[in-house]
Amino acid sequence: MRTILITGPGGSGRTTIAAATALRAAGEGTRTLLLSADRTDTLGAALGSATGPVPEEAAAHLDTWRPDAVERFREDLTAFQARAANVLDLLGAARLDAEEVTPLPGAEELSFLRAVRDAALSERYDLLVVDLPPLPQALALLGLPEELRRYLRRLLPPERQAARALRPVLGRLAGVPMPADWLYETAARWDVELAAVEAVLTDRNTAVRLVAEPGPAGADAVRTAGLGLALRGLRTEALIANRALPETDPDSLLAGLLAQQRKTLADWQERPYDVHLVPHLGHDPRGTDDLAALAVPPVNPSPAPVEWPVTDRIAEDGVLVWHIPLPGAIRDELDLIRRGDELVITVGPFRRIVPLPSALRRCTVAGAGLREGELRIRFAPDPGLWPTTGR
Numbered sequence: 001m002r003t004i005l006i007t008g009p010g011g012s013g014r015t016t017i018a019a020a021t022a023l024r025a026a027g028e029g030t031r032t033l034l035l036s037a038d039r040t041d042t043l044g045a046a047l048g049s050a051t052g053p054v055p056e057e058a059a060a061h062l063d064t065w066r067p068d069a070v071e072r073f074r075e076d077l078t079a080f081q082a083r084a085a086n087v088l089d090l091l092g093a094a095r096l097d098a099e100e101v102t103p104l105p106g107a108e109e110l111s112f113l114r115a116v117r118d119a120a121l122s123e124r125y126d127l128l129v130v131d132l133p134p135l136p137q138a139l140a141l142l143g144l145p146e147e148l149r150r151y152l153r154r155l156l157p158p159e160r161q162a163a164r165a166l167r168p169v170l171g172r173l174a175g176v177p178m179p180a181d182w183l184y185e186t187a188a189r190w191d192v193e194l195a196a197v198e199a200v201l202t203d204r205n206t207a208v209r210l211v212a213e214p215g216p217a218g219a220d221a222v223r224t225a226g227l228g229l230a231l232r233g234l235r236t237e238a239l240i241a242n243r244a245l246p247e248t249d250p251d252s253l254l255a256g257l258l259a260q261q262r263k264t265l266a267d268w269q270e271r272p273y274d275v276h277l278v279p280h281l282g283h284d285p286r287g288t289d290d291l292a293a294l295a296v297p298p299v300n301p302s303p304a305p306v307e308w309p310v311t312d313r314i315a316e317d318g319v320l321v322w323h324i325p326l327p328g329a330i331r332d333e334l335d336l337i338r339r340g341d342e343l344v345i346t347v348g349p350f351r352r353i354v355p356l357p358s359a360l361r362r363c364t365v366a367g368a369g370l371r372e373g374e375l376r377i378r379f380a381p382d383p384g385l386w387p388t389t390g391r
Contacts, residue, residue: 003127004237005208006132006209008210016242035066204304209239223328231326238273245279274297
């Protein structure tokens with residue numbers, strides 16, 4: 001399945017563009033599901049109809065879905081209480097009724113990500129269009145599965161499960177209770193679910209479309225979003241310049257705004273983005289006729305996946321080079337820290353901890369440089385760890 005993630009600054013029209021993109025694909029005969037994280041009914045207003053907590057038909061070949069985070073959280077908590085019944089009874093804990101449950105912070109985000117996973121694995125559709133929250137919430141959401149999986153592995157390492165038979169002995173020796181099997185089983189189940197979400201987000205058939213109004217604020221948002229997406233290894237398939245103004249009289253009140261748009265568009269055209277202009281309709285789009293009038297780009301074949309290749313320059317100067325594309329990055333906003341077999345990369349307001357490729361774990365960092373939107377980190381083989389040929 002092809003998955004298109006659509007986001008942009010608040011008020012940029014990303015939900016409308018998502019609806020228009022899905023409607024265009026459906027009009028071409030593609031079985032499409034439009035999934036929205038919008039808490040209001042902006043999507044329903046754009047389509048001219050209401051959207052519900054389960055997939056509903058909005059047009060031929062087009063279904064819409066706005067997941068119910070409250071109900072999903074209730075189901076998860078009820079299932080957890082059932083699995084941990086023995087432990088809760090021993091503790092004398094009073095169980096929560098489904099009617100008194102309200103989502104905790106972060107529950108809505110996790111619920112939405114699982115909905116993305118379920119939709120992407122469905123055989124009912126050929127295309128999934130995801131209306132993400134506005135920036136920067138969308139960037140935090142896209143990084144959530146990887147971060148949570150890392151926390152789980154650090155707090156409950158899977159390899160410790162192999163010592164189940166020794167836990168009672170270790171507990172007596174240490175004088176502290178050891179984690180119960182149900183805790184490891186819960187962590188393992190969460191890891192599997194998060195891995196499935198992460199697989200959808202990083203799949204080669206998944207791409208991001210950024211929506212922004214051309215102008216100073218839009219330019220800042222696009223640069224920041226591009227950095228955050230690149231650091232996550234997500235490709236920006238298209239930059240949609242929404243509400244582009246038509247040519248106007250130099251004395252018009254819109255002349256100054258048009259000049260700002262032209263300046264921003266010229267800058268975007270020089271960057272590594274596929275820029276598409278969507279002209280302003282003169283009113284807020286509502287209904288399928290207005291959506292069809294928006295000049296959104298078609299759904300193209302899957303883009304080339306983002307790669308972070310390691311090149312071998314040992315024969316040249318004795319180093320390996322790790323190439324990490326970071327378009328728009330500035331040297332002063334870049335920071336690198338090697339910690340064991342991981343590399344902590346900070347770019348502006350974003351940070352990601354990535355495991356080193358196996359070949360680089362036996363090397364030491366020899367330097368780094370930023371060139372043409374690409375971070376190039378040089379690694380020198382450690383003589384004590386790198387295999388040598390016999391004489």
